[in-house]
Amino acid sequence: TVARTMTARRIPTASMQSRSLLLFALCLKILPLHGEPGAGKAIWEMFAKHSYPEDDLFLYDTFPPGFKWSVGTAAYQVEGAWQQDGKGLSIWDTFTHNVNQSNVTGDVASDSYNNIYGDITALKTLGVTHYRFSISWPRLFSNGTVSSLNKAGVRYYSQLIQELKKIRVEPVVTLYHWDLPQSLQDTYAGWSNESLVGLFRDYAEFCFQTFGNDVKYWITIDNPYVVAWHGYFTGRLPPGIRGHQALPYRVAHNLLKAHAAVWHLYNNTFRQVQGGQVSIALGSHWIVPRNMNKENITACQCSLNFVVGWFAKPIFIDGDYPTCMKDNLGFLLPVFSELEKNAIVGTADFFALSFGSVLSFQLLERAMKFEQHESLNLRQALSWIKAEYNDPKIIIVENSWFGSDKIRTEDAKYMYYLKWYIAETLKAIKYDNANVIGYTAWSLVDGFEWHRGYSIRRGLFYVDFQSLYKKRIPKSSALFYQKLIEKNGFPPLVENQPIRGTFPCNFAWGTTTNSIQVKTTPSQFTDPHVYIWDVNQSGKLIKVDGFLTTVRNPHCLDYAAIRHQISLLKKMHVTHFHFSLKWSSILPFGNLTQVNSTFLHYYRCFVSELNRVNITPVVALWQPTAQYHWLPSVLSQHGGWSNLMTVQAFVEYARLCFKELGEHVKFWITMNEPNVRKLPFSDGHNLLKAHALAWRLYDKEFRKTQKGQISITLHADWMEPAYPFSRNDTDAANRVLEFFIGWFAEPIFGSGDYPHVMRDWLRQRHSIGLYDTYLPYFSDEDKKLIQGSFDFFALGHYTTLLVHQETEDRSKYNYDLGVHLSKDITWLSSPNGTAVVPWGLRKMLNWIKLKYGDIPIYILSNGIDDNLYQRHDKLRVYYIENYINEALKAYKLDGVNVCGYFVYSFNDIAELAHLAHGLCSSVINKDMPKLSLGSYSKIIDSNGFPSPETPEQECPEELPWCPERSICQMRKSLLAFIALICFVFIITMILIIYYSHKCDKRYK
Known part of the structure; x- marks a missing residue:
């Protein structure tokens, strides 16, 4: 009443709809929220306590035997033939022709009315057990009453049902999917008139009598929330009425009565003979609290009750509306008599759920979210229904996502959403004991998508709406769904199972950081400050004019910071430590005109101390990172890597x-992941020359005396075809790999030139007038210089991406390569959104072996961000264990020459602390070891994942450092060969002496 008075006084000129929306919002703020005291309120807290990340992992398992696999359509969306064979007008016919003024209609759509066999063939291809479709009320009764029977319509549905029976597909028939006969709207004002209860009952009775012997599952009304709210209040859908605030609730009142009348009709007259079941399809969203407190959880509960509870509570609980609706709406909400309550309660044989479709397509009112966050978590919605409505049998009668109208057959985004929803359904069954007995993917074919017309597509089969015959062409999602049904879910795969085993004794276990910086306090390696030694006359550094002079005493006189840093490394039990030098700090002008001896001295002290504790330094000369200068400023000002002067410098x-x-x-590493950034090809050209020159320099002048190894590290994330059976996606994924990795790898580890894929693709772009990219050519001398300039293959690997040739999201579209990069929504992700895909590392290692032969490979950087404010970084623990296990599979099962593994990173980087990649924390507690450090140390101590029943691996206590096993094996083979030569030589000499002596005796 207060709200009504306020509305009347303040906005007398506002529209009916605006007043109603404001009234609704005012009611929500003035009246307290009293959620239904059902068990559903416990769901949010229950899921908040679930184990992470285990509970979020993909579940490889199968559905219960007899699970119902279905696909669905709605009459107005696919049938077309809007005036054919005596069909009457529906409110959608009128709305699309007259009201929306868009000239986008369902007049023809997919033309299923004239294409029964096309739909039947599509269903047979999928292998579904059930098919949900709706009967068009005006196609059976042109004016909505039994006196206007249209026999052509009866023949169509009879034929469809018989064809379904032939291929052993059970029909699931919806009596009303929003296409009310226009005549009933004109005569009775549609569902706002209680007269429609009787008319709907008559229509349903005819359907039961005519088709009931072959139909075991009936849906009375699809999503009554949408019908009532958007048909009679917002006017966004037919009949397009922007009614007063009480109208949608009166409409819903009549819809509930109509449903109950039809259920009782079937139960009393037809069930015993036909043996079917009847329900109503209820659309639901899912909502999550902004904060996990009682007030927000109550708001979430009320949000669900205002949508699904509006109809579910009367039917499944007590015949009456939810308490929070009564408290918030007051006089707006009709009241059921006791007789009506008794007639409504219990009128559903199963819970028919529609989720993730209509409500997620901009049809959920903002006010009904109660200031909480909408979510697409189907699993939690199923658990809430189980708790709130006494564990009913649930059939998901509509669920899917949508794709762009420009997508044809390769609908990767739709496919992965479908996979995610089905996987979450499986978890609800297996983990939460939800009684889900069937799943319906929406929809069978592309069609008219209600208020979105043809701007989106939701079909598993592509339809060219401009074609004459509307041929059904299976999309990637159709083939995916087909295989899923065939396997009845996601049976465990052998390749996903972890293996037991150990790495070789000389395996390099390490950790890495971007750069160590000289500093004053024992903490981070990545602080930009300079470490200052005390100034005195005993040979320590002296500051003159703001600069430190050359060190006169060659010994390291202050180890406080270094020793602290190294003590942390020792706690990890690592054998190697990888870091990058800072070029601009050692040579401020980029060349030898000024050398900062302070930094050189510190680095010398650091690496010598690492050696002293048997930790091998792995040192990168240069690393392009966002937080540090790429190059000395002088070189940057003169063109950077585009200038050959930088190469010589x-x-x-x-x-x-x-x-x-x-x-x-x-x-040594010449350059650490130079391909991580998008560089001009000319810069990459010079980077390759610089690397090769540095490698040749070391090989010629330093290798013999220093006996080290040197190579380059490349950023190497795996690129998986979005749909692995698509030639387009496979080619696109290979193209991305060649452009991102082969760009640097092929000249060094392969042919000495750029990959053919790069040249061919750029030539193709140039042929259509795109001259924005030019790939330089190497001279024969350059090829000889670059080819073979490596001692091992070092890579940084972090995640896997899906590559799709077609695209709809231009914000993530790579125009240069003509691909769309995305993630599988079922993959576990870090707080920063990085996907956790352990098997991608194994595929990457095998790709390198296949491309470049059996060369030694070091995983020099592998890691992920985790929660910044948690010492117990469980996600990183899972990540490290599983990525290492995939490396072990590559080594033991695939024969990849994996020589070492390094975790990224040693500690959180000060400038990127919000990403929290470190094994040691730099935010909560200074250098505090996290849970992942202990986990990694245990793997190192075990040298992998030894089987409990196998003997402990025996390694020499002091194994000579060998950067690559193949070289060690070569040395062993050489020693064996020399020993053999010596043995043969000795035997030969003995024989010669023997026979000489014998000959001498005979001669004498």
Whole structure:
């Protein structure tokens, strides 16, 4: 009453709809929220306590035997033939022709009315057990009453049902899917008139009598919430009425009565003979609280009760509306008599759920979210229904996602949403004991998508609406659904099972960080401050004019910071530590005109101390990162890597580092992931030359005395075809791999030139007038310089991406490569959105072996971000264990020459602390070891994942450092060969002496 008075006084000129919406919002704020005291309120807290990340992992399992696999359509969306064979007008015919003024109608749509066999063939291809479709009321009764029977319509549905029976597909028939006869709207004002209860009962009785012997599942009304709210209040859907605030609730009142009348009709007259079941399809959303407190949970409960509970509580609980609706709406909500309550309660043989379709397509009113967050979590919605409505049998009668109207047959996004929804349904069954007995993918074919017309597609089969015959062409999602039905879910795969085993004794276990920086306090390696030694006359550094002079005492005089950092590394039990030098700090001007001896001295101290505790330094000369300068500023100002001067400067810088640090460094990286950023091809060209020159320099001048190894590290995330059976997606994924990895790898590890895929693709782009990219050519001399400039293959691997040739989301579209990069929605993700896909590492390692042969491979960087404010980084623990296990599979099962594994990163990076990649925390507690550090240490101590029943691996206590097993094996083979030669030589000499002596005796 207060709200009504306020509305009347303040907005007398507002429209009926605006007043109603404001009234609704005011009611929500003035009246307290009293959620239904059902068990459903416990669901949010229950899921908040579930184990992470285990509960979020994909479940490989199968559905219960006899599970109902279905697909669905609605009459107005697919039938077409809007005036054919005596069909009457529906409110959708009128609405699309007259009201929306868009000239987008369902007049023809997919033309299923004239294409029964096309739909039957599609159903047979899928292998479904059930098919949900709706009967068009005006196609059976042109004016909505039994006196206007249309025999052609009866023949159509009879033929459809008989054809379904022939292929052993059970029909699931919806009596009313929004297409009310226009005549009933004109005569009775539609569902706002209680007279429609009797008319609907008459229509249903005819359907039961005519088709009931062959139909075992009936749906009375589809999504009454949409019919009432958007048909008679917002006017967004037919009949397009923007009614007063009480009208949608009166409409819903009549819909409930109509449903109950039809259920009782079937129960009393037809059930005993026909043996079928009847329900009503209720659309539901899912909502999550902004904060896990009592007030927000109550708001979420009320949000669900205002949509699904509006109809479910009267039917499944007590014949009356939810308490929170009564409290918030007051006089707006009609009242059931006791007789009506008794007639409504219990009028459903199963819970028919529609989820993730209509309500998620902009049809859920903002006010009905009660300021909480809408979600697409089907599993939690199923658990809520189980708790709230006394564990009913649930059939999901509509569920899917949507794709762009430009998508034809390769609908990867739709397919992965479908996979996700079905996987969540499986979890609800297996983990939460929800009694889900069937699933319906929506829809069979592309059609008219209600208020969105043809701007989106939801069919498993593609239909060209402009074609004459409307041929049904299976999409990727159709083939996926077909295989899923065939397997009855997601049976466990052998390749997904972890294996037991250990790595070789000389396996390199390490950790990495972007760069160590000299600093004043024992903490991060990545702080930009300079470590200052105390100034005195005993040979320590002296500050002059703001600069530190050259160190006179060659010994490291202050180990406080270094020793603290190394003590943390020792706690990990690592054998190697990978870090990058900072070029601009060692050579401020990029060349040898000024050398910062402070930094060189610190690095020398650091690597020598690492060696002292038997930790092998793995040192990168240069790393392009966002938080540090790419190059010394002087070089950047003169064009950076596009200038050959930078190439020569890098070689000089490399020579200095080899000379000053090489005594303590046996493992060099010229450049650390230079392909991680999008560089001009000309810059990449010079980077390759710089790498090769540095490698040749070390090989010629330093290798013999320093006995080290040197190579380059490449960023190498795996690219998986979005649909692996699509040639387009497979080619696209290979193209991305060649452009991202082969760009640098092929010249060094392969042919000495860029991949053919790159040249062919760029040539194709140039042929259509796109000259924005040019790939330089190497001279023969350059090829000889670059090819073979490696001692091992080092990579940084973090995640896997899906590659799709067609695209609808231009914001994530790579125009240069003509692909769309995305993720499988079922993949586990980090707080920053990085997908956790362990098997991608194994595929990446096998790709390298296939492309470049059996060369030694080091995984020099592998890691993920986790919750910044949690020491118990369970996601990272899972990530490390499973990625290492995939590396073990590559080594033991695939024969990949995996020589080492390094976790990224040693600690949280100060400038990127919000990502929290570290095994040690830099945010909560200074250098506090996290849970993942202990987990990683245990794997190192076990050298992998040894089987409990196998003997413990025996390794020499002091194994000589060997950066690559193949070289070690070569040395062993060489020693064996030399021993054999010596043995043969000795035997030969003995024989010669023997026979010489014998000959001498005979001669004498």
